[in-house]
Amino acid sequence: MADRQQVVVVGGGPGLCDRIRLLGADITMVDRPAGYDPSLVPVAKRTVLSEYDDPSLIPLLRALHRETPFSAVLSLTEQGLLPAARIAEELGVPGLPAEVVARTRDKLAMRTRLRDGGFSTAACSVVRSAADVRDFAAEHGYPVIVKPRHGKGSEHVARFRRAEDVVEPPAIDDDFVAEPFFPGDEVSVEAFSSAGEHHVIAITGKITQDDDPANPFVEIGHVVPAPLGPETAAAVSAYVSAFLDVMGVTDGCTHTELRLTPSGPEVVETHTRVGGDSIPTLVRQATGYDLLDLLVDWSLRRARPRRPEPAAAGAAAIRYFTPPPGRVLDVGGVQRWQGLPGVLKLHLPLKAGDRIPPIRDSRTRVGYVLATSSSAEQAVELCRRVVAGVRIELG
Numbered sequence: 001m002a003d004r005q006q007v008v009v010v011g012g013g014p015g016l017c018d019r020i021r022l023l024g025a026d027i028t029m030v031d032r033p034a035g036y037d038p039s040l041v042p043v044a045k046r047t048v049l050s051e052y053d054d055p056s057l058i059p060l061l062r063a064l065h066r067e068t069p070f071s072a073v074l075s076l077t078e079q080g081l082l083p084a085a086r087i088a089e090e091l092g093v094p095g096l097p098a099e100v101v102a103r104t105r106d107k108l109a110m111r112t113r114l115r116d117g118g119f120s121t122a123a124c125s126v127v128r129s130a131a132d133v134r135d136f137a138a139e140h141g142y143p144v145i146v147k148p149r150h151g152k153g154s155e156h157v158a159r160f161r162r163a164e165d166v167v168e169p170p171a172i173d174d175d176f177v178a179e180p181f182f183p184g185d186e187v188s189v190e191a192f193s194s195a196g197e198h199h200v201i202a203i204t205g206k207i208t209q210d211d212d213p214a215n216p217f218v219e220i221g222h223v224v225p226a227p228l229g230p231e232t233a234a235a236v237s238a239y240v241s242a243f244l245d246v247m248g249v250t251d252g253c254t255h256t257e258l259r260l261t262p263s264g265p266e267v268v269e270t271h272t273r274v275g276g277d278s279i280p281t282l283v284r285q286a287t288g289y290d291l292l293d294l295l296v297d298w299s300l301r302r303a304r305p306r307r308p309e310p311a312a313a314g315a316a317a318i319r320y321f322t323p324p325p326g327r328v329l330d331v332g333g334v335q336r337w338q339g340l341p342g343v344l345k346l347h348l349p350l351k352a353g354d355r356i357p358p359i360r361d362s363r364t365r366v367g368y369v370l371a372t373s374s375s376a377e378q379a380v381e382l383c384r385r386v387v388a389g390v391r392i393e394l395g
């Protein structure tokens with residue numbers, strides 16, 4: 001019997017680990033002591049609890065690699081992406097170079113790469129004060145977006161339309177960057193790359209919290225496919241393929257967020273992982289492609305994407321509940337909508353006595369409904385009906 005393949009998984013992930021095991025490989029899980037998933041310990045061959053920057057981690061993995069060589073080092077968690085790339089590089093295991101992953105995690109480095117590669121002229125600058133933001137806007141114009149240099153999940157993102165709106169950036173453990181605001185609809189592109197060949201698997205439409213002036217960029221819904229015409233979809237796909245080339249991405253999953261400006265697509269940020277917010281589930285329901293299957297099959301077997309069986313639904317959407325802040329008195333209607341044709345999942349873990357915070361980022365949302373239908377419009381409408389039909393009484 002052939003030796004079993006050995007895979008390092010940084011940051012856990014039950015879906016990823018399940019697929020690795022289905023291919024008959026053993027898992028060495030590396031995760032931080034404060035954040036690991038205890039349910040994954042029994043499925044791993046070994047678990048290493050360590051901070052990702054612990055200087056003893058690489059020597060430990062190198063010793064294991066000498067005994068039973070690792071075939072791949074994988075991660076789907078934002079904080080684990082760069083450590084995984086560094087581990088693979090140190091061990092000589094195939095994977096994206098750490099330099100490539102690092103510039104996807106750093107918004108200033110991304111903009112610098114795009115400018116140097118002649119791909120985009122969009123400005124970007126580190127700002128440490130309101131005065132810095134005003135200076136940036138004086139040169140590049142309003143509106144201006146200010147966000148953490150290594151941020152995620154719409155946290156601490158602010159848009160300033162004029163000089164008198166600008167406030168001091170909050171005190172966090174990161175730099176802030178200022179960029180021009182790109183007008184237009186927002187989409188994300190879910191792609192998979194193999195040996196430098198890019199496959200656009202799906203384009204996801206975004207629903208943002210536009211009616212909340214304090215937190216307008218929090219994503220409260222997604223739909224696959226995005227409601228785009230064929231010419232626009234083709235332009236987006238070509239743009240993202242060229243963007244990934246410039247960034248140096250050759251392998252694996254990517255989740256790239258764009259604005260469709262009047263002059264064409266403009267990248268906002270990219271990640272060398274699948275999208276969050278159940279986007280892989282939406283993609284699987286709408287297209288038949290399983291992004292995690294693609295990643296594991298390529299990493300362990302070098303299997304390139306093949307056309308899947310036609311998806312039954314054709315479209316899928318997710319919508320988050322966004323009630324106003326307050327104390328929950330009662331929740332009603334959840335059972336009424338559970339199991340409705342097209343409703344795949346209704347998750348609303350609220351109970352009497354819970355306090356709902358203001359919806360400031362992806363972590364403060366309180367629940368969601370995930371639905372499928374034959375068209376994007378119908379899937380979005382079904383989600384809207386369910387959200388409207390659930391009663392959350394606040395006191």
